[in-house]
Amino acid sequence: VFGNGDSTSYRGHTRPFAFPQPGHTITRVDGRVLCRYPDCRKCAASPEFAPIHFDCFVIFRQQCSVSASAALNRLWILAAWRNPWRGAQPIYLSVPVVDKDTLKRISGFCGLPRLYTLPLELLEIIRQYSRHSLLWRCIPALQLADYVSAMKPEPLLTVPLRELLFWERSGKFERVIASRPPLQTLRLTVNSAGISKVERLPGPPTYVGECTSRSAFIVQDEASISKVVAQLKDGRLRLNLPISLRTLPIWNTPAPPSLNLCKAYPADLASCQTIYTVEMDQIRGITFFFSSGQLFGIHIHRSEESYAMDTFSRNFPNRLRRTVVWIYLPISQYDRIFVLGIREALQSRDLNVLVRTELIGDIVIGLQSKGDVKDRCLAASAPVTMIYSEPREGRPVRFFGAHCRPPLDQALPKPFRLEKPGSCPIDDDAYFSWAPLCGVSSTLVFYDQNTGFCRGILFRYQNGGSRAVGQCRLHVDPAESVDRPVRLCFRTSSCPSRWNRTRHMVQVKFKQGARTNHTEKDIEGWEARPMKGLVKYWFTTESSFLVVES
Incomplete structure (x- = not known):
């Protein structure tokens, strides 16, 4: 489906087509070129599109009790405004638990009449092995149809973000009162349906190690978003960024760490949208994805059952997958990481990740080093908080570092030895x-x-x-x-x-x-x-x- 010029209303939809791989393409659908090239100027000037599975689209239209035009107009806002602003990269959050009431409705005509009676834990295991099945995709399609059929449309309202005091999805917003100077820090909460809350805080919150995969957060000083506009319609809110502001940092913590207390390499934060903090004492391992000596992706294993295939599938187009190696760093529950660093090959710019643990000692992750290298210490004491950015699809990681807790003048650890494997x-x-x-x-x-x-x-x-x-x-x-x-x-x-x-x-x-x-x-x-x-x-x-x- 695609919208009008400012993405505030439905304009039309295409015929079904096979979803393209990233990059330029010559494939056309209804006269339009299917392009997935990052930062494409032609795409930026075209109407905004929101892809929907064809079978889910059919189910949604069949189950809506309102007119087709009303259903499609409301669907557009719900689909496109899941992104906090136009051009935002996808935000990967944990999937909501299975809704048993909706599953009960569909399990009968799927030939599985008792499926909904299983415990949620078993349902989640089954869904994990068949998550792209129409059975599971049918659940949100039905929920969306029910919601659209019951909702009352609201007109478009445009407000400078700096004038918002408080807003919560499907509720009224509160404006800043001129006689009362507002708190200067804004925090926006984002979930799988888009921005869900806007609130003001007395100041930047202090990072205390809280991380979540259910929501994401944008925390900004009011001065940095003075030209950002909030659009409100049908109980939803979306941002309209000025041309001078390409993106806003989105974190997996409601209290992002101060970047003044972070050491990173590479450290191109300006080109990053989604940034993750990871408490390394609370995870069971990390899979690093390398291609041609460069770090292209990271998957965090928070349990022994976690696997990295989802991260691999979403980060790498087919042409790149055959060049990617998976390197697993196990973190035993009995061990502790107390040094994190980076080794850079000065001639080739290849990167190694350096890790030192209490029980295992030194671990060097990456290509076999050749020639002169430069080591950078990112964290030198436990507990270590790793910070990294979600890479654009098919691009290397642009920010990798650690949050350094006081005191900041800690002594450097003993050097990592230069491996000489022969x-x-x-x-x-x-x-x-x-x-x-x-x-x-x-x-x-x-x-x-x-x-x-x-x-x-x-x-x-x-x-x-x-x-x-x-x-x-x-x-x-x-x-x-x-x-x-x-x-x-x-x-x-x-x-x-x-x-x-x-x-x-x-x-x-x-x-x-x-x-x-x-x-x-x-x-x-x-x-x-x-x-x-x-x-x-x-x-x-x-x-x-x-x-x-x-």
């Missing part, structure tokens, strides 16, 4: 990781589902720490767990690949049983090593190579 055996641009084999309590080997070769290994140690090598794609690739292993068995092979390169692959198995202190190799090429020394692991998107050093 010559890279598989590719000039390979990623490198390593782990000790002593003191391992269990292993989890991740396999490529198509070939059966090893993608990565997660080690858990007797002291409570964890370390990963290779690509450990939790709950994405099949994995095999072994408790108290005594031998590492591996076999490497190779075959020709594209562009006259050689593809290397490794098979890995951990064995239990009687301990052994000697190395064995059979006629099939399998090598068995005792759990001593170090395992070194080089990998790219299609190759992997393992070496055990005493």
Whole structure:
């Protein structure tokens, strides 16, 4: 569906079409070019569009009890004004829990009449494995039809944002009274339906570690948004930004940390919209997505069940996915991160993420370093608050840093050692990781589902720490767990690949049983090593190579 020139009313809708990949395209729908190129000037001058699943659109129109024109006009405001302003990047919030009353309505004609009787926890697990099914998309379509059928339309009202004292969705707004100077800090709350609340605060709130995935927040001094206009219609509110203001920072905390207390690299905050704070003591791991040595995405694992496929799918178009590696940083509940940093290769500008934990020690995440490097310390004491920006689709992360708690003049930690893994055996641009084999309590080997070769290994140690090598794609690739292993068995092979390169692959198995202190190799090429020394692991998107050093 698309709107008029100022996006305040419905103008029309297109025929159904396949949603395009990011970038320029020559595909036309009803005479219009389907373009998803970031910051495209032609798109900025065209009417605003809001994409809707065709089957959801059909269900919505069938279930609305008002006229078609009234339903489409109200639908436009609800769909387009989910974005806090025109051109805002998508804000990824947690999905609301399943509405059982609506599920009861549809489960009968879906052939699942007892589905709605399941506990919410089971429904959420089922939805997680089938979230794009029409069954789940039908629920918000029906809810939207019910809401549109019952709502009373309200006329458009335009007010400078600086004149708003308070507003809450579907309620009346309060204006600033001239005789009473208003509080100078504004906070806007955003949820999955758009801006839900505008309020004023005595001053910038103090960050206390509160983070949420259910809402997002814009906190600004009144002077910085003096030219921003608020549009109100049908119980909704949207911002109209001046040309000089491209975006406003959106945080996952109601009290964003002061940027004066943050150290970051890269630190291009002006080009960032959505910024996340992460209390690293409260999470179970991080998946870093790298491509060509650059950090392209981050997924936070807040539980052992979390998996990063959703972040991968939304951040990377098809053409980029084949160049992306997943690097998992496990954070044991018994361990603690107390140093976070960045290593920059001065010649290539490749980045490594540097992490130091209490139980595991130093971890270097990224391409194998070559040439001169420069290390930057972002945080040097626990608890560490990591801050990063949501990248534009197909673009690298533009802000990565940490919030530094007082005192700010903390002594620098001891330097991270420069890894010297030796010559890279598989590719000039390979990623490198390593782990000790002593003191391992269990292993989890991740396999490529198509070939059966090893993608990565997660080690858990007797002291409570964890370390990963290779690509450990939790709950994405099949994995095999072994408790108290005594031998590492591996076999490497190779075959020709594209562009006259050689593809290397490794098979890995951990064995239990009687301990052994000697190395064995059979006629099939399998090598068995005792759990001593170090395992070194080089990998790219299609190759992997393992070496055990005493």
